[in-house]
Amino acid sequence: MKLKQRVGVTLAAMAVSMFVLIGMESGIRPLSAVRNAVIRQNEEGALIENAHGKHNDLVQDVHSMRRQLGKSDSGPGSPVKDVDTSAKNKQLSPEDTETQSLQNRTRDGDNIAIPLDENNSRNDTEVLVEPVAKKPDLYAQSLLSVLGKFHERTPLPKVRKPYTGKFDDLFATGPISNPTPKDADLLLKPYRTFRKVPAWEQFQNGINRYGLYNHNSDVIPELLNNLANQEIAEVDEKNGGTQVKLIIDYVDGGQALFKPWKVPRDYQTIPDHFYFSDIERHNAEIAAFHLDRILDFRRAPPQVGRWLNMTTEIYDLADSSLRKTFFRSPANNLCFVGHCSYYCQTETAVCGHPDMIEGSFAAYLPPFKMAPRKTWRHPWRRSYSKHRKAIWEDDPDYCQEVRTKHPYNTGRRLLDLMDLAVFDFLTGNMDRHHYETFEKFGNFTFPIHLDQGRSFGKHAHDEMSILVPIVHCCLMRKSTYQRLQLLATDRYRLSDVMRDSMYHDKIAPVLFEPHYDALDRRLLIILRTVDHCITQRGSSAVLRTEPLIQSYKEPTSRNQAWFW
Structure with a gap:
């Protein structure tokens, strides 16, 4: 019986030893932490200088082990949080945990501005961070490739475009x-x-x-x-x-x-x-x-x-x-x-x-009981189907039919939808199926611009189908056209004004930089589209002045029915 026990203990010890060796050689954490820390120390041949100006081998060993274990080297509890590292590796190290989370956040490579002042609030410094892929350690490359995981992304300092005024x-x-x-x-x-x-x-x-x-x-x-x-x-x-x-x-x-x-x-x-x-x-x-x-x-x-x-x-x-x-x-x-x-x-x-x-x-807008709103189906609503198109996508005369129906045959509503087409084209929003108005004002009022969450999705693609209402109707507010012309000038360039407007937001930069270029590009497309209509039909037929409420006509039993 004693012989069997000895054999069992020996086999178990051999199995544990093999597991440890395999783990250290394959780079599995934390078994390889000590080995890799020693290897890195020997390869780099550098020691970390402590706060008293002395070289400390033990600090270097602990520092390397913490890096292998994926822990911070500059946060609370770090043995080297007071060490003045090089500019390349220097990071902010606030004592407050929440502030550290905010500064170091690079989840999936999001762009985050990291400078904070002594009150843990954003300041207006120009240094931002841009995500870049961090080169993985050699011991982890095979494991990452097998699991199909993304490499860790770390911030890279970048100078943001200045406030233009x-x-x-x-x-x-x-x-x-x-x-x-x-x-x-x-x-x-x-x-x-x-x-x-x-x-x-x-x-x-x-x-x-x-x-x-x-x-x-x-x-x-x-x-x-x-x-x-x-x-x-x-x-x-x-x-x-x-x-x-x-x-x-x-x-x-x-x-x-x-x-x-x-x-x-x-x-x-x-x-x-x-x-x-x-x-x-x-x-x-x-x-x-x-x-x-x-x-x-x-x-x-x-x-x-x-x-x-x-x-x-x-x-x-x-x-x-x-x-x-x-x-x-x-x-x-x-x-x-x-x-x-x-x-x-x-x-x-x-x-x-x-x-x-x-x-x-x-x-929030006022509660529905205080200010009820009416929901309208957008005439240029998409089909929301994977297999069929909407009527307007294949009918170039669709606008003429819309013009005959209330509330688009009188008042301001059709011009409001042209404004909405401009707004959606600039943002790239294809998800405009309904809109709302306040019931108190009847049909002579503006549509509320709600739910733009699916905007700014493609900065390299201009969705021309969003401009179909303007292309088919050849209609636009004169004041909107003049505003677009103003924002196309260098003095009031749309991209610069947008960047300035969101400059002080707490999560700035709000947009990825290529989206600003897309705004200027799409603005010129809108102006060329309207100019083409003016060439064909004349300025007076395309550019309309603001309708007056006195000219608005209430719906009758004849024009009240909707055509779908």
Whole structure:
């Protein structure tokens, strides 16, 4: 019996020894940490100098082992966090864990501005980071190739294009393309109060027949600042939709719609994916609001970017239903799935890094009970089918039929849809199936520009089908045409004004740089399209002045029926 035990112990010891040797030779962590640390030390032949100016072999060994184990060398608890390393390897090392997560975030190569001041807030320095693929260690190359994983991406300092001042110049001295009449009807009934009215309430009280806010409104900057910095009181999940969205309640009573980070800035729509299955981008919502304001439409709710701590600002403030969808990923990042109809699976979960996440915050419109809205089917709506096209895609005379139906046969609505086509073409948004208007103003009012999450998906492709309403109808507001001409000049170049407008956003840079070039290119395409119509039909037939409410005609039983 003793002989059998001895044989068993010997065999077990041999098996353990073989496993250790195989692990060290194949690069499996942490078995190879010591071996690789010693090899790297011998190859580099360099020692790390400690804070007292002395060489310390032990510090070098520990430092190399921590790198092998994938741990930080400059964060809290690091044995070399006070060491002054070379400029190439020097990184910010804040003591606060949340700030470190924000600075070092490079999840899937997202572009993040890293400089912070002593108060852990963004400053206006020009240094940004751009994702680049880090060369993997030799011991890990075979393992990565077998598993098909992406190499780790690390930030590379980059100089951002400076602030040009063109945005300030445009709104300080530039013309007003869409002025609001002094006697414009307000959406909500005015009231008197002796309390301090918060910005969100001022914004809702200022909505009128012609826009969500007035040109150069003082309320918008204050509202954007509150959306980005106000303390959060409660978090609820928004029902419906293809992707997860959260309703944010602030301590001052305001609300915002939160769309979380999903894909990096340089992600483009996959060519084989349909427009209705594309991922929604939080930064697209922010950029679309700024473009809407620059075009002087003022029909998109204000949006701003913000960083959130998923533990203290989402999980701790959410209800049990949303909390149940939280989990820790294999990368030790905090994630949640939520509830929606399409992108709410574990594979498409919303994840922080490790628990910090950025997203867009959209100001809420007045509640439906106070200001009901009517939903309209867009005449140039796509088929949302993989097998068939919409009617307008094969009918060049489709616009003539639309012109005969209410509310497009009178008033301003058809011109509003031409503006919407301009807006969607510049952003590349093909997902425009419905639009909404405020019921109080009847049919003589603007369509609200909502849901631009699928914009800015392809910077190298111009979707010409979005311009079909303008091509078929050969129609545009004269003020819109003049605004586009203004933004095509060097003084008010659209790309520069857009970059300036979003320069101070907390998640800047909001757009991937090639999208700015796409805006200038698409702007010229729109102008050439309208100029071609003017050549064929004349300026007076194509460019229309702003309709007056006195000329608007109410629908009758004859023209009220819709043609589909």
